[in-house]
Amino acid sequence: MLKIAILGANGFIGSRMVEMLHLEGLAEVRPIVRTMYSLARLSRFNLDGRVANAFDTSSLKTAFEGCEVVVHAVAGDRKTIVESLEPIYHAAQAAGVRRLVYLSSASVHGQSPIAGTDENSPLNDHQPLPYNNSKVHAEIQLKELRKKGTVEVVLLRPGIVFGPRSYWISSFASNLVSGQAYMVNGGKGICNSIYIDNLIYAIMLAGTIQDIDGEAFIVGDNETITWRDFYHPVAEALGFDLDKVPDATYQQLSKTKKEQVKEILDRPSSRKILSLFPNKLVNATKASVSALLAGPPQHSSSWTFTRLQEKSPQPVASLEMTLLQQCQYKLPGTKARKMLGYQPAVSFAEASRRTVGWLAFAGYPVLKDYQLPYQQPIGSTYAK
Amino acid sequence: MSKDKIFSVALVGCGAVSKLYYGPALQELERHKLLQVKALFDPDFEKLSVIQKNFPNAVSIKELDELSPEKIDIAIIASPPQFHSQQTIQLLKSGLSVLCEKPMSTTVTEAHAMLQAASNANGLLAIGLFRRFLPATQTIQKILSLNLLGDIQSFSFSEGGNFKWPVQSPAYFKKENARGGVLLDVGVHLLDLMVWWFGNPTEVVYEDDAMGGIEVNCRLQCKFGQRFTGEVRLSRDCVLQNRYLVTGDKGWLTWNVNDAPNQIQLGFKDSAFSLDAQVHDVDPRKPFIPGEQSYNFEQSFTLQICNLVAAIEGKESLMVPGEEAIKSLKIIESCYQHRTLMPMPWLNELELKTAYQLNAQL
Numbered sequence: 001m002l003k004i005a006i007l008g009a010n011g012f013i014g015s016r017m018v019e020m021l022h023l024e025g026l027a028e029v030r031p032i033v034r035t036m037y038s039l040a041r042l043s044r045f046n047l048d049g050r051v052a053n054a055f056d057t058s059s060l061k062t063a064f065e066g067c068e069v070v071v072h073a074v075a076g077d078r079k080t081i082v083e084s085l086e087p088i089y090h091a092a093q094a095a096g097v098r099r100l101v102y103l104s105s106a107s108v109h110g111q112s113p114i115a116g117t118d119e120n121s122p123l124n125d126h127q128p129l130p131y132n133n134s135k136v137h138a139e140i141q142l143k144e145l146r147k148k149g150t151v152e153v154v155l156l157r158p159g160i161v162f163g164p165r166s167y168w169i170s171s172f173a174s175n176l177v178s179g180q181a182y183m184v185n186g187g188k189g190i191c192n193s194i195y196i197d198n199l200i201y202a203i204m205l206a207g208t209i210q211d212i213d214g215e216a217f218i219v220g221d222n223e224t225i226t227w228r229d230f231y232h233p234v235a236e237a238l239g240f241d242l243d244k245v246p247d248a249t250y251q252q253l254s255k256t257k258k259e260q261v262k263e264i265l266d267r268p269s270s271r272k273i274l275s276l277f278p279n280k281l282v283n284a285t286k287a288s289v290s291a292l293l294a295g296p297p298q299h300s301s302s303w304t305f306t307r308l309q310e311k312s313p314q315p316v317a318s319l320e321m322t323l324l325q326q327c328q329y330k331l332p333g334t335k336a337r338k339m340l341g342y343q344p345a346v347s348f349a350e351a352s353r354r355t356v357g358w359l360a361f362a363g364y365p366v367l368k369d370y371q372l373p374y375q376q377p378i379g380s381t382y383a384k
Numbered sequence: 385m386s387k388d389k390i391f392s393v394a395l396v397g398c399g400a401v402s403k404l405y406y407g408p409a410l411q412e413l414e415r416h417k418l419l420q421v422k423a424l425f426d427p428d429f430e431k432l433s434v435i436q437k438n439f440p441n442a443v444s445i446k447e448l449d450e451l452s453p454e455k456i457d458i459a460i461i462a463s464p465p466q467f468h469s470q471q472t473i474q475l476l477k478s479g480l481s482v483l484c485e486k487p488m489s490t491t492v493t494e495a496h497a498m499l500q501a502a503s504n505a506n507g508l509l510a511i512g513l514f515r516r517f518l519p520a521t522q523t524i525q526k527i528l529s530l531n532l533l534g535d536i537q538s539f540s541f542s543e544g545g546n547f548k549w550p551v552q553s554p555a556y557f558k559k560e561n562a563r564g565g566v567l568l569d570v571g572v573h574l575l576d577l578m579v580w581w582f583g584n585p586t587e588v589v590y591e592d593d594a595m596g597g598i599e600v601n602c603r604l605q606c607k608f609g610q611r612f613t614g615e616v617r618l619s620r621d622c623v624l625q626n627r628y629l630v631t632g633d634k635g636w637l638t639w640n641v642n643d644a645p646n647q648i649q650l651g652f653k654d655s656a657f658s659l660d661a662q663v664h665d666v667d668p669r670k671p672f673i674p675g676e677q678s679y680n681f682e683q684s685f686t687l688q689i690c691n692l693v694a695a696i697e698g699k700e701s702l703m704v705p706g707e708e709a710i711k712s713l714k715i716i717e718s719c720y721q722h723r724t725l726m727p728m729p730w731l732n733e734l735e736l737k738t739a740y741q742l743n744a745q746l
Contacts, residue, residue: 016730023595023735036554040547040620043557043565045742046596051554164730197732357729361601362622363542 002027004207005067005097007054007088008074010038012165013103016196017071017203018042026204032063034074054084060091067095069207070151072102081134082141089145089153099152099213101206104139106159106192106218106331107132111323119157119216119335129320139216146214154206155216158199159192159331160230160324163351164358166196172231173364176240182248182315184325187228191324192331194220195351198344205340217336223348224330233352237359237366248315250322391419391693394456394480396448396471397463398426398435400550401485406462407435409686414439418693423456426463431552453479453507458692461485462512465568466561469494472509473501481507483692487572488709490563492717495710502706510692510702511709513576517687519663519678520639520648521577524630527650528581533632534653536582536612540629543570543641544601544619557598559746565598566618567716574616575712576704577628582608584711590719591726595742601726604719645681720746 004021008014009031021027022045031042031049039049052059054074064070070092074080092100109117110127125136139155146153162168175181194202202219206212228242235242317325336342346354360366393410395402413419421439425448426432432444445451448471451459459475461468461484469489472482476498488511489495502509515521527533544566555561562568578585585606592599604616617624628639635652639645651658665678679687694700725743728736 019731020735023731023738025738036551036556037547037549039551039554039557041600042597043620044593044595044597044600046559049554049557354730357727361726361728361730363544363617363619363624 001025002069002208003030003067004028005030005032005064005070007032007070007072009033009049010041011073011075012163012167013161013196013199014071014073015041015165016163017073017200018045018047020197020200021204022047030063030067032060054080055087057087057091057094060088061094064092064095064097068098070097070100071203071207072100078130078134081131082137085138085141086145089142089149089151092151093149097151099154099207100142101203102138102142102153102155103203104155104157104216105132105135106157106220108135108139108157109218109331111320112189112327113329113331115329117329118332119218128323143214152213154212154214156199156202156206157216157218158194158202159218159220161194161196161199162230163196163355164361166355168230169234169355169359170362170364173234173238173359176235176238176245177365180315181240181245182317182321183227183231183242183245184248184250184317184322186247187226187231187242187325189227189325189327190330191225191227191230192220192327193225193230193348195344195346195348195355197346197351201345202336202340202342205342209340212339215335215339217340217342218331218333219336219342220331220333220344221348221351222333222344225348227325229348233356234359237356237370238364239367239370246315248317248321250317250319389697390417391457391696392422392455393419394423394425394445394451394459395421395435395439395442396425396459396461396475397467397485398424398428398431399462399464399552402435402462403431404550405682405685406460406485407438408682409689410460411438412686413689418690419458423451425451448474449478451475451478451480456480457696458483458689460689464556464561465490466563469498472498476501476505476507476509479506481509481692481696483510483512483689484706485512486576486709487564487568487716488706488713490568492710492714495706495713499706499710508692508695508702509706510688510695511704511706512688513573513704513709513712514685514688515573515577516580516703517684517691518645518681519665519684520645521580523648523663524628524637524639525581527637527648528630532634533630533637534634535632536608537631537633538612539578539582539614539631540617541574541578541614541627542617542624543574543626544617544622544624545626545642546623547620559594559596559598562598564716564720565592565594565600565602566620567592567599567602567719571602571616571618572712572716574618575715576709578606578614578616579711579715580708581630582614585715588715588719588722590722591724592719592743593726593728594723594746595725595739596745599723602719603726604715606715646677 004027006014006017009018010033018029018031021029029047031047032052033039036051042049050063052063108123109121123136125133127133142153160168172181198221232242395406410421421442424432424436424442424444436442459480459482461471461482463471465487468484472484475482489498586609587607589605592602600621601619605613607613626640626642630637638649646663648661649658650661663678691700691703695702725740731739
């Protein structure tokens with residue numbers, strides 16, 4: 001049986017991958033996590049879980065030994081995304097791993113890719129979101145490592161990955177419950193979604209299909225859905241009307257005076273000058289400046305009758321959500337279909353049913369009598 | 385607190401719970417000259433050295449039989465649960481009093497052996513179910529015993545979040561070592577409070593997600609005769625409400641265990657308002673001073689050691705003797721014996737088939 005090491009095995013994608021491959025008997029799974037306590041979620045299975053730091057070649061090599069394929073599902077900041085690749089790649093090579101499947105992101109093409117975008121489109125590392133640039137740099141670095149190394153590299157670029165434990169689902173559900181939910185432009189933009197199980201099928205194909213070394217694949221669900229479609233099952237299951245979810249717009253927040261002063265005080269030249277003065281004087285000056293910039297106190301009166309308060313002010317959308325929900329283009333799955341033989345096995349409706357099922361499991365207040373329209377019977381559909 | 389005698393203490397097990405809780409509690413009690421830590425035991429010398437830095441006068445021992453009542457009054461057992469029974473019995477037989485960290489043991493048979501050893505020994509056996517010392521849990525106990533909510537109709541207790549306990553070995557998660565997951569860990573606290581407040585349930589239906597390993601999620605439905613049913617939900621995976629809700633025919637109460645362990649919310653039937661109450665110490669000789677809160681989470685941990693000391697001196701009875709602690713353990717063991725798989729609607733048919741098989745084999 002294929003032996004697969006999964007890096008980042010306690011995360012959203014990694015943990016579902018461990019669960020699915022193990023329960024379906026598709027592979028012998030070796031979960032690898034960063035810290036000891038991260039083994040908790042995986043401990044419901046009797047598996048050979050390992051702890052290895054993503055920057056430590058030696059511990060990674062030990063963890064990879066005996067595995068043919070390594071799946072990189074590590075999330076993190078820029079440093080983790082980019083700088084961990086070299087130790088991971090070298091460890092994989094030293095351990096005799098055949099192929100590294102790297103989970104990149106469709107965001108290397110931006111959150112709202114232009115029509116016609118595909119795997120051959122040039123990647124831009126000057127995007128407004130640092131995450132996108134980090135993923136672009138990671139792809140470039142992996143290709144460089146491959147040139148000098150022996151481990152094959154296959155890149156997957158999934159879009160909005162959803163399912164049990166998904167950030168996109170849980171955050172929207174929490175925001176609905178707390179009254180913080182919003183959409184952009186009525187949620188009419190295209191959501192390039194992929195249900196997590198479909199992504200895992202794609203990962204398995206990327207790990208096993210021959211002659212795809214160095215290739216990158218955009219992977220997604222079959223259906224073209226809007227963000228409204230995406231959110232609809234969640235809202236319905238929780239008893240919310242999407243028509244009542246407000247529209248939000250993105251506002252570039254200008255720096256406050258306080259932030260401007262802090263920026264000046266934090267400059268190396270300012271620090272040099274300030275260091276000449278006693279600490280007490282410096283702190284007193286900083287406090288006075290802060291007090292002056294704080295402005296007058298907010299008006300409130302004991303006569304303010306909150307029960308008749310008009311609805312809360314229009315929410316402000318994050319830049320990421322604004323860009324995502326403005327998307328007008330469904331990313332193509334042509335290359336993945338052709339070279340990987342990838343065909344999403346789980347329909348969006350079935351994926352939504354399973355996702356809502358997880359919401360109930362995780363304690364979200366899903367309506368007791370809520371039932372999605374149908375259940376698609378499904379067994380294993382990978383590589384039959 | 386006693387001013388007469390300084391009790392000698394041995395700390396058995398120098399892992400995370402000793403580093404984070406027993407160590408600081410013992411340091412504080414040393415400062416008050418209630419006790420002195422005289423001996424430390426852990427097979428892992430590195431862990432022992434970390435604790436020893438805070439107790440420079442304590443000797444490190446290699447075997448538990450080096451502990452005798454001539455030198456040591458109290459042993460605190462903070463080793464992994466699979467060693468609780470054997471170590472407790474050995475030290476009780478040696479003539480020491482024992483405070484054994486929860487869970488009391490990993491099986492009811494072992495727990496019975498501990499009770500037997502305690503009844504034959506001179507020393508006392510207390511179990512580290514420290515939540516009974518929290519001001520909020522004691523207040524809830526009082527509210528319920530005074531029937532202030534009327535007849536109980538239901539309850540719902542949940543505790544869950546991303547597991548972040550500083551585990552020091554993967555063995556912590558292995559079934560052969562841990563023998564249980566979230567139910568045996570946090571669940572033992574929660575079930576102990578349930579039994580303390582409501583008595584023993586007459587029927588328990590249990591499900592979890594263990595599939596060859598230990599449970600990460602579980603749910604219990606506890607029936608109390610014809611009177612009421614309550615639900616308990618635990619998780620090392622999902623962020624739950626972390627709230628205890630008790631509903632009676634006159635009103636309800638909630639306690640947010642992590643966010644505000646010193647606060648209780650109370651509501652009354654057909655009222656649009658509720659009370660958000662801070663728990664304070666009460667001294668009938670003094671006027672109430674707003675703002676002075678009762679003791680906190682950490683201080684409650686310390687109090688359980690004081691309780692054992694006071695019980696040895698005959699000044700108090702034990703708050704959580706072994707006879708009390710075994711009640712929650714019995715429920716847990718029964719749960720494991722009758723476990724069923726939790727519904728996990730995201731699993732496909734093939735996965736579910738394997739999952740059922742793995743769960744049933746446990």
